[in-house]
Amino acid sequence: KNEVEQSPQNLTAQEGEFITINCSYSVGISALHWLQQHPGGGIVSLFMLSSGKKKHGRLIATINIQEKHSSLHITASHPRDSAVYICAVRSEGAQKLVFGQGTRLTINP
Amino acid sequence: GAVVSQHPSRVICKSGTSVKIECRSLDFQATTMFWYRQFPKQSLMLMATSNEGSKATYEQGVEKDKFLINHASLTLSTLTVTSAHPEDSSFYICSASDSGKSNQPQHFGDGTRLSIL
Numbered sequence: 001k002n003e004v005e006q007s008p009q010n011l012t013a014q015e016g017e018f019i020t021i022n023c024s025y026s027v028g029i030s031a032l033h034w035l036q037q038h039p040g041g042g043i044v045s046l047f048m049l050s051s052g053k054k055k056h057g058r059l060i061a062t063i064n065i066q067e068k069h070s071s072l073h074i075t076a077s078h079p080r081d082s083a084v085y086i087c088a089v090r091s092e093g094a095q096k097l098v099f100g101q102g103t104r105l106t107i108n109p
Numbered sequence: 110g111a112v113v114s115q116h117p118s119r120v121i122c123k124s125g126t127s128v129k130i131e132c133r134s135l136d137f138q139a140t141t142m143f144w145y146r147q148f149p150k151q152s153l154m155l156m157a158t159s160n161e162g163s164k165a166t167y168e169q170g171v172e173k174d175k176f177l178i179n180h181a182s183l184t185l186s187t188l189t190v191t192s193a194h195p196e197d198s199s200f201y202i203c204s205a206s207d208s209g210k211s212n213q214p215q216h217f218g219d220g221t222r223l224s225i226l
Binding site: 031033035040041042043044045048050086088095096097099100101102 | 141143147151152153155158200202204212213214215216217218219220222
């Protein structure tokens with residue numbers, strides 16, 4: 001079993017829909033990252049969380065440390081949100097990140 | 110904001126060629142940088158942790174003599190794929206965080222798409 005599991009693996013939705021991507025992990029962590037990878041390959045760091053909730057524009061990320069679970073929400077989704085979203089965790093005392101398999105999101109106009 | 114520059118973005122070369130990829134932190138210092146490899150439709154796989162002024166730490170199964178890493182300054186790490194073969198064709202990407210501050214996010218380069226003919 002992977003240390004970081006994401007669901008769903010693929011998600012297709014219509015423009016305007018509310019999107020939720022889930023991430024569960026099995027180790028104690030010092031931080032959880034949500035990353036966005038566009039078709040060209042470049043990766044953008046969206047959020048780094050260790051507790052609670054963060055919001056940036058239409059994106060919201062939450063984390064529940066006790067349940068070892070995080071969600072990424074996109075409100076009023078748009079075709080330009082189409083990308084692969086990756087959850088990654090940094091274990092306590094570690095430097096490196098452990099990555100989930102990614103969620104491929106497609107927003108149709 | 111913090112930027113990591115990776116160069117080149119794409120390389121196409123013949124089998125047997127050695128290819129060097131650079132990863133620079135443009136406005137911060139990074140004592141540690143990470144090198145990843147990604148096959149199509151798969152997640153990032155950590156290859157090695159690059160440490161400024163000392164030897165890199167390689168993940169299990171990654172040949173250190175095949176993938177040479179040099180981190181000679183606080184803003185530059187290089188990955189050299191030596192005597193590349195078609196099976197080395199992949200997407201390589203680096204990341205770094207500001208070592209001068211605590212609890213910083215990782216910043217990623219735009220990646221290098223390597224194609225070995």
